[in-house]
Amino acid sequence: MSALDNPFYSHEFHGDYELISIGRLELEEGGSIPDCQLAVATFGRLSEAKDNAIFVSTWYSGTHQIWRDAYIGPGHALDPEKYFIVVVDQIGSGLSTSPHNASGPNADIAMSKFPHVRIGDDVVAQERLLREHFGITSLELVVGGSMGAQQTYEWMVRFPEKVKRAAPIAGTARNTPHDFLFTKSLIEAITSDPGWSGGEYTSNADVVEGLKRHAGIWAVMGFSTEFWKQEVWRALEFDSKEAFMAGFLEPYFTAMDPNDLLCMAWKWQRGDVSRHTGGDLAAALGRVTAKTFVMPINEDMFFPVRDCRLEQELIAGSELRVIDDVLGHLGLFSVNPEYMPQVDRHLRELLGTKV
Amino acid sequence: MSALDNPFYSHEFHGDYELISIGRLELEEGGSIPDCQLAVATFGRLSEAKDNAIFVSTWYSGTHQIWRDAYIGPGHALDPEKYFIVVVDQIGSGLSTSPHNASGPNADIAMSKFPHVRIGDDVVAQERLLREHFGITSLELVVGGSMGAQQTYEWMVRFPEKVKRAAPIAGTARNTPHDFLFTKSLIEAITSDPGWSGGEYTSNADVVEGLKRHAGIWAVMGFSTEFWKQEVWRALEFDSKEAFMAGFLEPYFTAMDPNDLLCMAWKWQRGDVSRHTGGDLAAALGRVTAKTFVMPINEDMFFPVRDCRLEQELIAGSELRVIDDVLGHLGLFSVNPEYMPQVDRHLRELLGTKV
Known part of the structure; x- marks a missing residue:
C-alpha cells in the first residue's frame, strides 16, 4: 500500500510492468532510498549471448506506456522480434519508487520527506538493474526523450563502455538556464x-488548481506557437483550444501526483553530465564512445535545435538528426502521423550502423 | 486620491506627464469610464499647421517613461526638435485611469469593479484626446511596441485617413492563440x-508572491533562450540569474498594481483588428493606407517573426523590418546597445518616405 492512494499509477492505466527492487540506493545529494523499486516493462526476448538489449528511459510525466503504445512494436525500429527492449520508469514517475507511493521500508521518505534525486541516481539504479537482474552489460542502443534524453546522455558519459549507440531525443546533456526557469515556473x-x-x-485532488495552472504553462511551452495557430488540436477531435485544454492537457496532469511531478522537476532542472568532469561539458561529452544521433525537434520551445547542436558537436562521430514536427516538444507524444516515421528512420539507420 | 495608494504611479517614478480628461468613455464591452483620464507626455512643439505630430502608445507594464528615456530625443528618429511627439499611457497602465486609481467620479469602477477595456477603447480615447485637446487630425507616424503595436494596428485600421505612417514593433494585429494562453498563465x-x-x-504587497510568479513566467517567455544561455544579464552587472531576477525582473513587477496588470492582460489577450470586418483579417488590414514597417524582433518567443510576416503581407506597400536582438521580446527595454540604432534606422527611413 502507498503513502497515498492514486489509482492512476496502476496496471489499469499503465498495462503490464514489473516492480523490481534493486535494494538500497544511496543518492548523490545525500540520503538514500531504502528499497528502490523500479517499474520495468520489457518487450521481446533477450538472446542467449545477451547482445540484443535496448534500454529506454522515460520523460517527465511519461512512463513506459507511451513507449509501448507509440514507439515499440513490429514495424518500428524498436522491434521486439529482433531486440530485447527494457523500459524503466524513472524514480518519481509514480510507478517506480516515488514520494506518493513510498511505504513499507520506504515509509520514512514518503511525501514531503522524499529526498532529492538526480539523473545520475536513476542511471546508477538502471545499470544495477540491468546487470543484476538481467545480466545485461552491453546495450545495442540507449534512447529516451526529454528527461529520457538527459538519462541517455548520463548513460553515455557514465558508462561509455556499455553503450554502443545512443539517441537522445528532444533533450540536453546539460540543462540550460532557460530550461531551469521554465521548470521553476512549473x-x-x-x-x-x-x-x-x-x-x-x-x-492529488487537493492540488487540482495548481495542477491545472501547471498544465496551462505546459500549453505555452510544450507546444509550438504554430501548433496553436494552425489549430492542430482539431486532429484530436476537439472543437476549441479550451476544450482541448479541459479534455486533454488538464486531465493528463490532474490525474498525477504533485510531489511525484516535483521530484521529477527538481531532477530535470539539474541534469548535467559535466558533473563528472568538474563542469567541463566538452570533457564529459569527450568520454562518449557510442555512435550517437542527437535528435531535437525543430519546433521545440525549450530544447531548441541550436542548444542540442552545440552538444552534438562535442561528441565524436555523432550526427544531428532534426525531427520536423509542428507540435514542438510534445511531438514526443507521437500525435502527428509524420513523427514516428522520422524517429523510426533515424533509429533504424543508427541500429544498422556497425560499431 | 486613489482607490489604493501606490507610490510607483507618480511623478517621482515617471517624471513629467499631464492628466487630461476626455470625459465619459463608453466601452466596447459595455459600461463606461465616467471620467476617463489619460496620462500624456509630450515632446517637442506642435507646428502651426499641426502637421508634425507623432503618436506613441505604450505596452503592458510600460509607460511613456521608457519611450522618453530610450526612444525619444535629439539624435533619435523620434526627434523633438522636428516632431511633436505625444505618448499616451494606456488605460489600466496605472497612470491613466486604472482599477487601482479609480476614484471621485470613477469611484464606482474601482478595483474589482473596473470594466473590461479593449484596445479599440484606448484608440478611440486617444483619437478624441488628440483631436479635442491638441487639434491634431493627422499623424506623421503612429508607433508602439507589443501592446503598443496592437494599438498601432488599431489606429491603422480604425482611422486609416489619419495615419500617414505606422510602425508596429514586436506585436500583432490579431492576437494569436498561443499569446492568449501565455497571457492566461500570467x-x-x-x-x-x-x-x-x-x-x-x-x-499590492498583499499579492507579492503572485507578482513574483508572474515575473518568473516573464523570465521564460519575455527573454530568449539565448539571453539566458549567454548570460546577457551580466551586462546589467548582476552576477547570477537569481540575482538578476531578484534585483531586476521581480522588483519591476512587484512595484505594480495587480488589478492594473490584469486589466491590461485581458485587453492584450483580445487585440484583434478583424473585429471591424467580421473576423476577416485580410479585409481589415486591406483598409490600411499608412506606409507601414512591420518590425518584429528575431528572438521574440511569443510574437515570432513568422506571425508578424503573415500580417505584413496583408498590408499594401508595407515592409518587414526584422530587428536583431538576442534579448527577445524584452529587447523593447533597449538594454542592448545594438537595439536602438536599428529602430532608429528603420523609423528614420519610414519618416523620410513621402506619402
Missing part, C-alpha cells in the same frame, strides 16, 4: 496552491 | 495568490 504553479500544504496534501 | 499567476482576494486586496 514547480511554482504546484507549490503555490494552498492545497499542496508543503507536500502533505491528502489527495 | 493572469493566473496573479489571481491564484490568495492575497489577491478577488481583486479587493488592500495593497
Whole structure:
C-alpha cells in the first residue's frame, strides 16, 4: 500500500510492468532510498549471448506506456522480434519508487520527506538493474526523450563502455538556464496552491488548481506557437483550444501526483553530465564512445535545435538528426502521423550502423 | 486620491506627464469610464499647421517613461526638435485611469469593479484626446511596441485617413492563440495568490508572491533562450540569474498594481483588428493606407517573426523590418546597445518616405 492512494499509477492505466527492487540506493545529494523499486516493462526476448538489449528511459510525466503504445512494436525500429527492449520508469514517475507511493521500508521518505534525486541516481539504479537482474552489460542502443534524453546522455558519459549507440531525443546533456526557469515556473504553479500544504496534501485532488495552472504553462511551452495557430488540436477531435485544454492537457496532469511531478522537476532542472568532469561539458561529452544521433525537434520551445547542436558537436562521430514536427516538444507524444516515421528512420539507420 | 495608494504611479517614478480628461468613455464591452483620464507626455512643439505630430502608445507594464528615456530625443528618429511627439499611457497602465486609481467620479469602477477595456477603447480615447485637446487630425507616424503595436494596428485600421505612417514593433494585429494562453498563465499567476482576494486586496504587497510568479513566467517567455544561455544579464552587472531576477525582473513587477496588470492582460489577450470586418483579417488590414514597417524582433518567443510576416503581407506597400536582438521580446527595454540604432534606422527611413 502507498503513502497515498492514486489509482492512476496502476496496471489499469499503465498495462503490464514489473516492480523490481534493486535494494538500497544511496543518492548523490545525500540520503538514500531504502528499497528502490523500479517499474520495468520489457518487450521481446533477450538472446542467449545477451547482445540484443535496448534500454529506454522515460520523460517527465511519461512512463513506459507511451513507449509501448507509440514507439515499440513490429514495424518500428524498436522491434521486439529482433531486440530485447527494457523500459524503466524513472524514480518519481509514480510507478517506480516515488514520494506518493513510498511505504513499507520506504515509509520514512514518503511525501514531503522524499529526498532529492538526480539523473545520475536513476542511471546508477538502471545499470544495477540491468546487470543484476538481467545480466545485461552491453546495450545495442540507449534512447529516451526529454528527461529520457538527459538519462541517455548520463548513460553515455557514465558508462561509455556499455553503450554502443545512443539517441537522445528532444533533450540536453546539460540543462540550460532557460530550461531551469521554465521548470521553476512549473514547480511554482504546484507549490503555490494552498492545497499542496508543503507536500502533505491528502489527495492529488487537493492540488487540482495548481495542477491545472501547471498544465496551462505546459500549453505555452510544450507546444509550438504554430501548433496553436494552425489549430492542430482539431486532429484530436476537439472543437476549441479550451476544450482541448479541459479534455486533454488538464486531465493528463490532474490525474498525477504533485510531489511525484516535483521530484521529477527538481531532477530535470539539474541534469548535467559535466558533473563528472568538474563542469567541463566538452570533457564529459569527450568520454562518449557510442555512435550517437542527437535528435531535437525543430519546433521545440525549450530544447531548441541550436542548444542540442552545440552538444552534438562535442561528441565524436555523432550526427544531428532534426525531427520536423509542428507540435514542438510534445511531438514526443507521437500525435502527428509524420513523427514516428522520422524517429523510426533515424533509429533504424543508427541500429544498422556497425560499431 | 486613489482607490489604493501606490507610490510607483507618480511623478517621482515617471517624471513629467499631464492628466487630461476626455470625459465619459463608453466601452466596447459595455459600461463606461465616467471620467476617463489619460496620462500624456509630450515632446517637442506642435507646428502651426499641426502637421508634425507623432503618436506613441505604450505596452503592458510600460509607460511613456521608457519611450522618453530610450526612444525619444535629439539624435533619435523620434526627434523633438522636428516632431511633436505625444505618448499616451494606456488605460489600466496605472497612470491613466486604472482599477487601482479609480476614484471621485470613477469611484464606482474601482478595483474589482473596473470594466473590461479593449484596445479599440484606448484608440478611440486617444483619437478624441488628440483631436479635442491638441487639434491634431493627422499623424506623421503612429508607433508602439507589443501592446503598443496592437494599438498601432488599431489606429491603422480604425482611422486609416489619419495615419500617414505606422510602425508596429514586436506585436500583432490579431492576437494569436498561443499569446492568449501565455497571457492566461500570467493572469493566473496573479489571481491564484490568495492575497489577491478577488481583486479587493488592500495593497499590492498583499499579492507579492503572485507578482513574483508572474515575473518568473516573464523570465521564460519575455527573454530568449539565448539571453539566458549567454548570460546577457551580466551586462546589467548582476552576477547570477537569481540575482538578476531578484534585483531586476521581480522588483519591476512587484512595484505594480495587480488589478492594473490584469486589466491590461485581458485587453492584450483580445487585440484583434478583424473585429471591424467580421473576423476577416485580410479585409481589415486591406483598409490600411499608412506606409507601414512591420518590425518584429528575431528572438521574440511569443510574437515570432513568422506571425508578424503573415500580417505584413496583408498590408499594401508595407515592409518587414526584422530587428536583431538576442534579448527577445524584452529587447523593447533597449538594454542592448545594438537595439536602438536599428529602430532608429528603420523609423528614420519610414519618416523620410513621402506619402
